[in-house]
Amino acid sequence: MPRVLIPLAPGCEELEAVTIIDLLRRAEIEVITAGIEPGPVQCSRGTRLVPDADLDEVAEDEFDMVVLPGGQPGATHLDRDTRVHDLLARQAAADRWSAAICAAPQVLASTGLLDGRTATSFPGAIDGARYPQVQLVEQPVVTDGKVVTSRGPGTAMDFALHLIELLMGPERRGAVEAKLMRPA
Template sequence: MSKKLLMLLPSGAEEMEFVICVDVLRRCGVSVTIAGLGGKQITCSRDVVITADTTLNEASKGEFDAIALPGGLGGSKAMAESTQLGEVLKSFETNGKIIAAICAAPTVLLAHSIALGKSLTSYPSFKDNLSDKYRYIDDKRVVIDGNLITSRGPGTAFDFALKLAEILVGLDKVKQVSSGMLYSLN
């Protein structure tokens, strides 16, 4: 049975982080459900419009093994302000499910008091916002602490997606997929 991931898509999301994560995970055989925050037609940070599979309201009724939050200033602000997403994240945390956030999205975790005290990373400009409540790591592209996976930005999106896939489906599948993409695993 394939692993299931809920991928958030808020208005203002960083397209590269979102698309790379969804694409890599689907190539690895993960069943990805794209949940739009506030609707299904979402305009991202660079004016790319993406159609979500469903809304967060509908998707929150399903069962998932992991949740992933793309970065982007506008998208992270929208996710931080969503009480419904906060409830979903608290449920994932309580049940020990995987929570993944890249770029500005770790600020969403802070806004909803998720994974407090754990090690994480983010886009460098958010370090000061996060270092009071988390053990901030700024010399790694991807940081894993238990069920929390974080990464730094668009340039680390492949590393982020492949590490998330490795946790969900295993290293053998990730090696096969990364080889096919001509991506060298570090």
């Protein structure tokens, strides 16, 4: 069973975080949520999430994928956390997946994971002048190598389903998606 880490920062976008957590767990992927600060995480719209662990408890563990929810100031908090940058660098060095949605692709950019890659994000989250080596596109979900990026809350379900497909294959994605009653 694949293992996925989802770091949660104060001010993260709850729609993205919960959608990703929920759909990956429906696919029977082991999901570990880890707060970058102790205790419950207050999200951008006031929802409080209780992480499974503190980031320090799992930061040295191996994961098949690390997924960063966006939202502000959540993405900024993730970007300022050296443990998150270290995790992402280890993921890249081990040729494992890293993914981010909304404003969180800025963390991938500042870690260098988007250098020479095509990516997407919430409009303005990645400063093209600061990161000219990143090819920014306006697509819902973009995969380039072992890096996946997505636009924002409205693309969270497509993003999570794509992550399921990458980790478990198209049949598992289809099985999860069929039960969601999404319009054709």
